[in-house]
Amino acid sequence: MFGSPLGSNVARTTSYKVVIPFYAYGAIAFLAAAVLLLTSTSSFGGHWFQPQLLAITHLMALGWATMIILGASHQLVPVLIENDLYSNKLAYASFGFGAAGIPLLVHGFFTFNLGWPAQLGGVLVVCAVLAFTANIAASISRSKRENVHAVFVFTATIWLLLTVLLGLALLFNFTTSLLTRDSVHYLALHAHLGLVGWFLLLVLGVGSRLIPMFLISKYTNPRLLWAVFILVNTALVLYGLGFLYGMAPVLNYVPALLVLAGLLLFAHYCRRAYAERIRKKVDDPMKASLLAVGMLLLPSLVLIVLIGALLSSAGGHATLVLLYGFTIFFGWLTAIILGMTFKTLPFIVWNKIYRHRAALGKMPSPKDLFSHRVYKAMGLTYLAGFILFGAGILSGAPLLLRAGAGVLLLAAVLYNWNVGKLLTRKPFNK
Amino acid sequence: MSEADEHEERISKAIAGLKFVDDPEVGLNVVDLGLIYELDVKEEEKKVICLMTFTTEFCPMGESILANVTESLKMTLPGYAPEVTVTFDPAWRQDMISEEGRQFLGGY
Secondary structure, X not given: OOOOOOOOOOOOOOOHHHHHHHHHHHHHHHHHHHHHHHHOHHHHHOOOOOHHHHHHHHHHHHHHHHXXXXXXXXXXXXXXXXXXXXXXXXXXXXXXXHHHHHHXXXXXXXXXXXXXXXXXXXXXXXXXXXXXXXXXXXXXXXXXXXXXXXXXXXXXXXXXXXXXHHHHHHHHHHHOOOXXXXXXXXXXXXXXXXXXXXHHHHHHHHHHHHHHHHHOEOOOOHHHHHHHHHHHHHHHHHHHHHHHHOOOHHHHHHHHHHHHHHHHHHHHHHHHHHHOEOOOOOXXXXXXXXXXXXXXXXXXXXXXXXHXXXXXXXOOHHHHHHHHHHHHHHHHHHHHHHHHHHHHHHHHHHHHHHOOOHHHOXXXXXXXXXXXXXXXXXXXXXXXXXXXXXXXXXXXXXXXXHHHHHHHHHHHHHHHHHHHHHHOOOOOOO | OOHHHHHHHHHHHHHHHHOOOEEOOOOEEOOOOOOEEEEEEXXXXXXXXXXXXXXXXXXXXXXXXXXXXXXXXXXXXXXXXXXXXXXXXXXXXXXXXXXXXXXXXXXX
């Protein structure tokens, strides 16, 4: 290479134009979900199957968590598979379908009008996932080498596709008799395919690569990661088969314990990577991501108590189901996204602005592109809101629920402020 | 100063310049991070040859680091055309970080 800015053997990263819309959309969805939470606290006193709760759950699952993860995946999958993303057009299509479909679907749940607008929303969400799946499959198939992280990501994508296809069938089943039982019967299956198959598997696959990479750790252990992969997928298959063929309720413990074993192995992997790191000073977003790994244990424990409550026919199932969902969507998933946003987005923005400004002297580093004071305030308000709202669900105290939702809304505002600061960054901002 | 001394001085100058090029994620310069495998100045051809790597084969910051290394060589050795090649053989390992780099990152 002679005077060329890019060597022929240097791969290009995914364009920021592909990735940034997903982050912006996710941030707004989080804010909207926090507003809905604050205005729907009375729904947390009763049964979990309520329009407002379905709307919040789908806004958190699709608008917030899935959109951010899809955006980050378009950037991170090339790092995992060490090859370019197959198609930017498919990525744009995935964003467009998702961005249009999610509000239609969420509005349909909120008003509990599951007619054609909500159904169109569901179809668009499936189209978004199909575009993403095709893009990931084509990217991985062109990859030079196979690795366990890529297998995690691809398998998670397949579980996501199954989740949204089942979700679409359930949606149509509300108005047209498609399935043998009513839609509510299948919700637990739909939820766990998404939670464990999509979110958990993807976070484990990507996290197992990024955590040692960001810590500059020497630790690798593909055998342990394969064990985690087998445990989690076996749990899902057993749960799915048991659900469809009606296994004894006590057997629900088997998949739950398999997942818990997988999580403990993953926690051990993270602990070893942390212990063998070269970079001793761990930044705040990385600490938040590691904290999120620990927060995975919370819904696992709630699930085990919930299965016990279902077996013993004791009361309080509704409260435990609400707590289970809350500790996943506003707990583990939100914590990991709050952390990982500020580990990934600053680099995407930095690459966009400063990549070709090498001759201009000392440049700010990616971590200088957002406010660390606002980040810390966001972290503290998030933790306070999470604890208050969780306590509100357990105690049924409306005041705690409102206070928790109010503080979580403040955390969402601070998150949006910092994301906005990043996205509107100009080259010479102070 | 002999030609050999001048040659060595130019190499030292180029390395000193590269110490201002950071890996943006790690915050450590590319020399102490161990990304620079070889650096030589071809006096007759008026070229500065650099063989380097990234911490991972699909480093999201690779394009930027490469541009900065090239720019740094241009600025420290004007009149010498930079020829930067990226290799992943051998792949970068943590033990390639210099002692100074380890101290910067917190040391063992």
